[in-house]
Amino acid sequence: MRPFLFYAVVRLGLWVLLWWVLTLFGLGVVLAGLLAALISMLVSILFLDRLRDAAALRWKAADERRAQRRGPDVDEDAEYEDSLLDDAEREDGPTDGTEPPDPAGPESLPELGDGDGLSQDELRGEDR
Template identity: 65%
Template sequence: MREMALFAVIRLVLWAGIWWVLTLFDIGVMLAGVLAALIAMLISILFLNRVRDAAAMRWKAADDKRRERHPDDVDEDAEAEDSFLDAEAAAADGTHGVEVTGTSRATDASHSGPGELPELPAEDPENTSADGR
């Protein structure tokens, strides 16, 4: 937590200092704020590698601990979306059944793909009007 707070404070102080310098040049408060944010971001990317990496590693360690405490947390919406995408991918590959969370799911037979479009009736030139309708 200390690393993340340190990184945030350094970036905020950097932004405030750059904003103050830019407002001295009479750029305007809003434009100075936007430019200060961009410049502070670039400076932090270039020169704050150690602090940023330490914060990222701390964040990863905390996330790993959380995953160890709750390994059975399953996002049901994500699972449903994944199974739907797997079924769509299998239909595109030409397979007709996909094993999804212990059940076999067949693709919908009424679904027409681009290769299975119905034939259009031939136009009768005698029944069409001059404007093509």
């Protein structure tokens, strides 16, 4: 927590110092505050990278410790749904990666008869 707190205090101190200097130059209080925020952000990005990195590493380590204490996240609903799918797959038998034929697909259509003694090519030609 110390690196994060130190980084925050340095940034806040930088903002206050810039705000005070800008108000001394005769800028309005609000405009000086906005410009001080912008300038302090740019200065902290350019020059305070070591402090920022230390704070970020400390924050990440604390987050990882919290995640370890909580344990793995288990979605009970997803586990239940997966078990239902596994049971249904066992009842249907093993799948070999191919899908069963579609009952509304072309396999379920009846065969065309000879009709009036015309072949399939002749029938298609007439339809055109």
